[in-house]
Amino acid sequence: MKRLALIIGFIWTAGLHLASGQVIGSLGVKAGMSLSNQTYRITPIEYIMGTNAVVGPAMAFFIESFRGENFSLQTDLYLVCRGSSTTTHSVTIDHTDGDRVVANLGEPLASRHRYLSIAPMLRAKSYNGGVEPYALFGPRIDRLIYYSTESEYPLEEQNSWIMGLTMGVGVEFSLNGRVLFGEIQYQPDLSPVTNREPLLVNNNSLLFTLGIRWMKAP
Numbered sequence: 001m002k003r004l005a006l007i008i009g010f011i012w013t014a015g016l017h018l019a020s021g022q023v024i025g026s027l028g029v030k031a032g033m034s035l036s037n038q039t040y041r042i043t044p045i046e047y048i049m050g051t052n053a054v055v056g057p058a059m060a061f062f063i064e065s066f067r068g069e070n071f072s073l074q075t076d077l078y079l080v081c082r083g084s085s086t087t088t089h090s091v092t093i094d095h096t097d098g099d100r101v102v103a104n105l106g107e108p109l110a111s112r113h114r115y116l117s118i119a120p121m122l123r124a125k126s127y128n129g130g131v132e133p134y135a136l137f138g139p140r141i142d143r144l145i146y147y148s149t150e151s152e153y154p155l156e157e158q159n160s161w162i163m164g165l166t167m168g169v170g171v172e173f174s175l176n177g178r179v180l181f182g183e184i185q186y187q188p189d190l191s192p193v194t195n196r197e198p199l200l201v202n203n204n205s206l207l208f209t210l211g212i213r214w215m216k217a218p
Contacts, residue, residue, distance in 0.1 A: 025067030030211025031059040038084035056081025078117040085110040111149035115142040136168040164189040179213035
């Protein structure tokens with residue numbers, strides 16, 4: 001928690017010192033998909049169970065504030081799906097075929113966690129008009145709102161609040177007074193989904209979104 005507080009303080013301080021001008025520079029919406037996976041680590045033997053990624057929706061409302069020449073502070077409010085899928089493997093012995101070992105691959109079983117996320121980020125771009133790239137970086141807080149699973153062994157004692165980071169890049173261009181953009185964000189967790197020993201589970205997600213930004217008049 002102390003490390004997260006320092007990161008948030010750095011982002012807000014940098015945004016206030018590097019930026020100038022209006023408090024609210026723009027606002028907008030974006031939507032797309034999340035490609036999410038999880039790491040299942042069993043302690044103390046440090047065994048990591050393999051999982052597969054799941055696809056889910058991602059949508060956000062955002063506000064950009066303290067917009068300066070090159071930096072601003074952007075806060076995203078996300079509704080996002082995270083999770084993973086696992087496949088059960090088993091073997092049987094075919095005694096009618098010389099005791100041949102047969103590998104059986106089960107159906108993938110998906111687990112999905114829906115979160116409401118807030119991410120204050122430092123935003124860097126040139127603000128020269130036309131087609132322009134930009135970058136985002138900052139802390140993130142997730143609030144669990146819903147969990148569903150096809151597994152016979154659901155996760156128990158999940159943490160309601162999860163700390164993480166958001167790192168993103170995008171490109172935007174102006175069209176008829178509005179700004180359209182495409183964006184990719186990488187969102188790793190800093191705290192686990194569940195830390196019930198001996199199982200530790202962490203989310204890692206890629207978000208692909210398209211959006212529109214409305215700029216406030218100077």
